[in-house]
Amino acid sequence: MKTTNVIELGLNQFAGTPSKVAIVGAGCGNVELLTLKAARYISNADVIIYDSLVCEDILTLASNRCVMHFVGKRCGQPSAKQDEINALLVNSAKKGGDVVRLKGGDPNVFGRGCEEAIYLAEHGIKSEFVPGVTAALGCAASAGIPLTHRGVARSVTIVTGRVFDNTGHSWRSLLMAETTLVFYMGKEQSESIAQGLLDGGASVELPMAFISNGARENQQVTYASLGTMGEIARRIQADGPTLMIVGEVVNVGLALSELIEGIGEANSLITTTTVETLSFKANALSFAKSLF
Structure with a gap:
């Protein structure tokens, strides 16, 4: 042929x-x-x-x-x-x-x-x-994080991290729907973004992920929560662009990653660097099991 x-x-x-x-x-x-x-x-x-x-x-x-x-x-x-x-x-x-x-x-x-x-x-x-x-789709896929998931997130909101209306109403409107938030170009504004979401009513334990150089050989995935997001952002050493995914879908992705590692088929593209990985994985598995 x-x-x-x-x-x-x-x-x-x-x-x-x-x-x-x-x-x-x-x-x-x-x-x-x-x-x-x-x-x-x-x-x-x-x-x-x-x-x-x-x-x-x-x-x-x-x-x-x-x-x-x-x-x-x-x-x-x-x-x-x-x-x-x-x-x-x-x-x-x-x-x-x-x-x-x-x-x-x-x-x-x-x-x-x-x-x-x-x-x-x-x-x-x-x-x-x-x-x-686009980065939201490519980075999420290469990191193994679903942007929507039954019972967890029914929509996706893509936001620029550089220019944003910092009023409480704007942050609350982002959190009203069962949505996953994806921030482009926002790592340098991580602390103010986290504070805005917290002021809007989000939980300090809400999980999030930084994905640097997404879908490339040097991809780096770093997990945090809203409470630690600003601090961990300052530790990330990456020259390329960094995308931020905020929402419970991060736990779903971590649960999937843990299950795959258990059968020896971990995605070699993903490099995870965070002081909280172990506790996140334990919480993620517990969260994912509660969905089914």
């Missing part, structure tokens, strides 16, 4: 004028989490404008003729301004050819994808979105 190489499939959608830009999600930290459509677009691109969270293996899919522009933004470091990125997108598109704007995760989950699409449209240039595996 002949094997089809999806990377080599033709890309006819970009033919014609005006130029069309694909705003592509590169997924979460691992080339295998890239969608087939995204891989095909990347391999056929004449120009790729990419962010810092795009893994190097994904960039190797580009052809030798492709012009690469790095416009990554990292906290506390010099980076390209959004106006400069917008101008680069328009100029690249007007030169013709296939242009890919490559973003870590999904382009429309804290990725400014639609902002750039609107700017392009205002300049007469069409674009399309190609979805990617």
Whole structure:
């Protein structure tokens, strides 16, 4: 049986004028989490404008003729301004050819994808979105934590940790539903986030997990509770991005991890570093057993 190489499939959608830009999600930290459509677009691109969270293996899919522009933004470091990125997108598109704007995760989950699409449209240039595996999904899966679970969490709320309305009403509204809270870019604000949730009525024992470099070979998972969250965040030594998952689903994930370890099939990707791991696992197993 002949094997089809999806990377080599033709890309006819970009033919014609005006130029069309694909705003592509590169997924979460691992080339295998890239969608087939995204891989095909990347391999056929004449120009790729990419962010810092795009893994190097994904960039190797580009052809030798492709012009690469790095416009990554990292906290506390010099980076390209959004106006400069917008101008680069328009100029690249007007030169013709296939242009890919490559973003870590999904382009429309804290990725400014639609902002750039609107700017392009205002300049007469069409674009399309190609979805990617966002950090909430990729990190939770690689850490073995379900974002929803029967009897525990029936919804997921994704929140940016950088800018948040710090009123008591806002924190209470996050906690009203049976929801899992996922904070992007929030490790540096861990103490204030924990205090806000506590002021909103959350339990000091509510479990949470920090996932650094999620879905990558150097992934690190660190467990805490709201009461210890700020202190443990300061101990985490990780250069890459850190996602925070808050909710009882963390206990469910820990219970699963303990059961898997018991049959010798632990996920080698997960590195757990926390002073509270043993007590968390004991509590997690007890919690999980109470659900069934």
